[in-house]
Amino acid sequence: MNNINWKYVIPLENKEEIQEIEKKYSVLLPNDLKGCIENNNAGYPNKNIFDTEVSKEKIFKDLISYNREDEENIYQFEELFRMNLIPFGLDPSGNVLCLDDDKKVILYLHETQEKEFVADNFSEFLNKLY
Template structure:
């Protein structure tokens, strides 16, 4: 795995934050996602550019926070997506209000565009997504 350096990490206020979110929303996230969140909650990686199956040079801003009172939380993001795409669980954001999500149906990582409500496939797993991040 390529080593990422994370900045602005917000430690989880509760060791069960991720499990509480999963229980509340009746979802099960893969271990690579939950491990990353527990270590880097709300953090921003030093490598942040990624490609999708149809576009290049997309930018990840930060992981969403699993602390309910932080600024950009997974709770706010999932509320947006519940009306649009119930099968997506937001994991990270870009600078423009789009989300990098785990797709519960296909079990892969997709990029959700808020203006069009379409998704672009990013990778088969979160680990593959993180390994594919690069500096422009």
């Protein structure tokens, strides 16, 4: 496993927020992502560069917060849930890292609505960070 240290973590105020999101949007987050959110909510990793199938050296800015009161939080991404995507992270340009229907990691480009494949699952994504 890629040795990642998370910075600027905002403690998760209520672990039940994850279950509320799952219920509200009829999704099931994989255990590796749930654990990462529970331990590193809104944080960013010291290894934060990743490649997509199209682009190189993209930046993983931070995990999306599951705290309702935080300025940027999961509740702002309802549109992506309706597109059968599970948002979990952002890049500095406002593009969103998501899991698709098959729990593969994609980068959703918000200006063009295009999707770029990143990894087969969340754990593989973390292992690919450099």
